[in-house]
Amino acid sequence: MAVTIDNTPDTLAPAASGLRKIAVRSIAWLQAGPMMLVFALFFLLPLVLVVIVSVWDYNEYEMIPAFSFRGYTDTFEGCVANLPELCTILKTYLKTLKLCLLTWGLTLLIGFWVAYFLAFHVRSKTWQIVLSLLCTIPFWTSNVIRMIAWIPLLGRNGLVNQGLIGAGVVNKPVEWLLFSEFSVVLALVHLFTFFMVVPIFNSMIRIDKRLIEAAYDAGASGWQTLVNIIIPLAKPGIVIGSIFVITIVMGDFVTIGVMGGQQIASAGKIIESRLSALQFPAAAANAVILLGITVLIISALTRIVDVRKEL
Numbered sequence: 277m278a279v280t281i282d283n284t285p286d287t288l289a290p291a292a293s294g295l296r297k298i299a300v301r302s303i304a305w306l307q308a309g310p311m312m313l314v315f316a317l318f319f320l321l322p323l324v325l326v327v328i329v330s331v332w333d334y335n336e337y338e339m340i341p342a343f344s345f346r347g348y349t350d351t352f353e354g355c356v357a358n359l360p361e362l363c364t365i366l367k368t369y370l371k372t373l374k375l376c377l378l379t380w381g382l383t384l385l386i387g388f389w390v391a392y393f394l395a396f397h398v399r400s401k402t403w404q405i406v407l408s409l410l411c412t413i414p415f416w417t418s419n420v421i422r423m424i425a426w427i428p429l430l431g432r433n434g435l436v437n438q439g440l441i442g443a444g445v446v447n448k449p450v451e452w453l454l455f456s457e458f459s460v461v462l463a464l465v466h467l468f469t470f471f472m473v474v475p476i477f478n479s480m481i482r483i484d485k486r487l488i489e490a491a492y493d494a495g496a497s498g499w500q501t502l503v504n505i506i507i508p509l510a511k512p513g514i515v516i517g518s519i520f521v522i523t524i525v526m527g528d529f530v531t532i533g534v535m536g537g538q539q540i541a542s543a544g545k546i547i548e549s550r551l552s553a554l555q556f557p558a559a560a561a562n563a564v565i566l567l568g569i570t571v572l573i574i575s576a577l578t579r580i581v582d583v584r585k586e587l
Contacts, residue, residue, distance in 0.1 A: 332344060369565075372543040375540075380525070382465045391480050408474075460532050471517060491504070519578075522574070547563055550562060
């Protein structure tokens with residue numbers, strides 16, 4: 277009995293492999309689909325609408341759906357003519373940047389050392405978790421309550437002034453403790469330091485402790501170890517925390533308004549006042565300008581370290 281061997285290529289295997297690849301891709305798209313839909317509906321679509329409205333015309337009573345840069349020209353009206361003196365809008369944006377940079381610097385300083393303490397001085401994982409959760413306790417109440425809580429402490433008859441007068445440090449209440457840049461920055465740092473602590477701690481906890489031990493064995497001082505090992509390896513967390521803080525503070529107007537006694541202008545306050553006046557194209561134009569400034573800052577930060585590669 278003769279046995280025949282079929283030497284024809286198996287065409288089913290490539291087809292099955294192709295079907296498996298299609299199925300894997302389909303599953304991946306199905307998994308990402310809901311999040312992409314939410315992102316498109318609640319981020320991309322509103323952003324596109326804001327950009328479109330920013331180039332509409334308007335008057336005191338209505339929006340006019342006609343292409344116009346009036347929202348932008350009205351925003352910077354008189355800025356060129358008054359040079360070298362800065363116009364009000366530029367002063368306001370510079371003031372917002374100043375408050376943002378002060379808040380960023382202080383939250384970075386405080387957040388870095390809190391994260392450093394949790395990562396390298398708290399040996400127990402349990403205690404690291406417990407202390408990290410304790411940092412979230414202030415977030416159990418609203419930002420408004422935590423912000424307003426400073427007013428009884430910093431006011432003319434507040435606890436701080438009474439303590440200073442009682443100790444003989446000053447003879448009369450210190451006026452700049454409340455409704456000033458000091459109180460605004462203090463409240464912002466109190467509200468947003470946690471957004472700096474978490475990403476920096478997450479980066480530090482991943483640092484191999486053997487690198488630090490090797491540095492000490494090689495004769496490096498604590499400062500050299502911090503500068504040459506810990507800070508470079510914690511850069512992703514620093515950048516992410518900085519992005520969180522900067523993006524929140526740049527658009528904040530409630531904290532600046534309340535703690536500044538409605539005496540300190542901000543970019544967010546400009547947008548809010550335009551909306552109150554029903555000048556929606558002007559408000560949208562200011563929102564686009566603020567978004568552009570924030571994106572430039574974030575782009576500069578991400579050039580320091582590629583977060584996607586480091587994480």
